[in-house]
Amino acid sequence: MDVTRAKSIIVSADHIKVYLDDEPVWIESVDSGTQTATVHLQNGSDETRTVNLEQLRENKHAPIDD
Template structure:
């Protein structure tokens, strides 16, 4: 996904299904300048990763 879409999801009050590889993630922060996002993997709050936004995929419901 592009950085602008990651930012929209991050700022939205709605919930969107987002995946990193095969894992479901929550977007915790977006660094627009560098195109990076910090995500929480699954339901484990200590399992966070900072990845390029283009590695994230929005899953249609």
């Protein structure tokens, strides 16, 4: 996922499904400089992770961009 798309998902009024591997996540913030996002796992926990944007996808089964 690119920075522009990730930022647009954050401000969107729509619920846009985003996945980290097979886990649904909410994008909490995006760092353009490091190309990372802080995400909140939607698995019932309070766990957050900072991940590379390239690890995120809107379609659960989309291939990872190399």
